[in-house]
Amino acid sequence: MEKHGAELLLQRMLGNTTATFREGQWEAIDAVVNQRRKLLVVQRTGWGKSAVYFIASKIFRDRGAGPTIIISPLLALMRNQVAAAERLGITAETLNSTNREEWQRISDKLLQGEVDCLLVSPERLANQDFIETVLYPIADRIGLLVVDEAHCISDWGHDFRPDYRRILDILRQLPANTPVLGTTATANNRVVEDIRQQLGDIVIQRGTLARESLALDALVLGEQSSRLAWLATVIPQFSKSGIVYTLTTRDAELVAEWLRKNGISAFAYYSGVTCEGAEDSNTAREYLEQA
Known part of the structure; x- marks a missing residue:
């Protein structure tokens, strides 16, 4: 996939025929899709990390690859992400604590190849039955594994989540050339190095985390x-x-x-x-x- 074709997908996703990639977005897509690398993207909030993995997912699915698995702790964002995926013609489903009654139906669709992207909360990874009956059976055909908020995998991070460590078990089940994309806006150098050691041979793409539109100030008001x-x-x-x-x-x-x-x-x-x-x-x- 060349940059122009991927940019057309971006425009379709955003509903904007003049949209262009932000700095680093195409490079991230290229690393995952064309080079099939493990990539950690450290970019500011609002940079467009979800655009990278949804466009990559669309390209992979059009090529006949298996589903994308997106592990994300941000339940509040899942609804918006599903809507963004649908604009690309991607069938996206979520498995989290708010839709327990849908778990079996969605799992069945995934096993039948009817789901393009599955967004999973990390807590689901603690369920061994889910791992063994849903994820492991499709491990050899997963097109892309996305670890959103990847700093949660590091116990050096401010938001370490033990459930994220179970991702390593899933990684061991994947074919060696399966692309992996980690995204975060808050990883310092120590956390990045910890993630590198845990995920293996991973490329780091780091952008500026500064937001020119924001100013920080501290005002002490006791009462x-x-x-x-x-x-x-x-x-x-x-x-x-x-x-x-x-x-x-x-x-x-x-x-x-x-x-x-x-x-x-x-x-x-x-x-x-x-x-x-x-x-x-x-x-x-x-x-x-x-x-």
Whole structure:
């Protein structure tokens, strides 16, 4: 696959006929698709890592390769990723804690070759029955293995997850030339080296993690009343929406209520949150996206 053909897929995925690859995106696709390498991409959030693995998956499937397995801990992003895959004509399914009633149906489709991309939460890797009856039977025909948030595999990382270590067992079942793509936005040099040692002969593609649109500052305000007053004063000065992170669910509700009392449109969002007309947090998120 040449760059021009891959760029047409990008335009189709984004619904934008003038879209072009960002720096490093084509090089990542080329390394995985044409060179069949193991690749770790360290790029900032929003760079477009999912575009790399979905376009690579589309190319592999068009060539007759088996499904892509994407291991990702970010349940909130899976829904958007499935929609992006569908724009490429890819059949994507997810297996995570929110759709247990669908597990058997999806597993059957995967075994029958009817799934192009399977997004799996790392917790599913702790289920030996899933490993032995679903993943191992298709191991020799997996087209691409993607490890999203790959820093979670390293116990030097800030977000180490023991379930990620089970990925190594899956890797041992794959043919030697199976492409592997790891993606992360937070791996320091020590974590990158740890990932390299665990995944083997892996190419590192590192971009700048700096975001020119962001500025960092620290303001010490001891009392909660002072912090709330500062928010109510500063937020109206911005023309666009923003996010206020809090330590607890209770604090999220308190801050949102305070901002609303001060004429600022605010909504508390956290796992399990609901809003008027929303049955669960997923529906509440949709409400926020449309607000």
